Amino acid sequence: MKLNDIRIGTLGGTLCSIWVSFSLGDVMQTALMAVVGTFVSYVTSRLLGRMRKK
Secondary structure, eight states, X not given: OOHHHHHHHHHHHHHHHHHHHOOHHXXXXXXXXXXXXXXXXXXXXXXXXXXXXX
């Protein structure tokens, strides 16, 4: 067995074990939090921009 084969096998096993630990609910919650964070950041930057112009 070559060293490359061992590395690929180890990486594949690690990725599969990590993939199984995620649930769809966790992924959806993370995506929702990212959307909310993006929206809040955008609104805050717009408000600060308006305050600086005044």
